[in-house]
Amino acid sequence: MTGDEESGAQAFFLALRDSFDRILAAGRGDPRLVDALTAQAFECFERNAEIQSEGQPDPACSRGCDTCCCLHVSATAPEIFLAARFLRLTAPAFTRHGVDMASKLTGAHEATAGKSQQERFSSCLLCPFIIGGACAIYSVRTLACRGHVSFDKEACLAAAAGEDAEAPLSAAHRAVRSLVQSALQASLRDAGLDWGACEFLAGLDRALHDENCEARWLRGEPVFADLHEDDATARDMAQTFDALRSH
């Protein structure tokens, strides 16, 4: 990264963090807080990923491709609660089609718990939200899902088949996703809310089966603390967030 790119990324992070701060200041304790935070995160991601990827080849990803939907997905609390709400709202429609999403989720969580990225990939355990080859929660999918963009479908298929292949991924999408997620986490942390990222299926299984989970999170309880992914990374992130806050 050049010096200009680094200061551009930092300015983007700070502006985003301030926007999340404003949402949190206005809506702390409001049940619509999750909607406001995720709407801002997703909108910022989509807009800036498009700008940053100008001139790149077209992504090979399209709705209906599930090749990478067996990878570990990392998510923050607002993303998890948004998906849980979506699943509660859509449960009757899925049930009418003979799909019990809550059970599918629990089964997938139990099957993938403790597995590394490589183990998940090689065991080909698809995300439980793949139905008929498409993501059933596409409109509320996580930043991690949005930020995983490949330029070569054949390479994705080869990697998924266990061949020694590596799909060329969009660095622009990955960088924007990381900045948006980090800014959201920095803001949540300063607001005294549980901010660590956890594995999506594990967090969602908990949020879906504990109706008070979101309300407790809004009160500042560390509802996902035992699911947080990596203490060392979280410590480094916290130090970086503090350094940037003192600028």
Ligand code: SF4
């Ligand atoms: S949530 Fe959707 S996009 Fe993300 S891994 Fe699952 S099926 Fe794929």
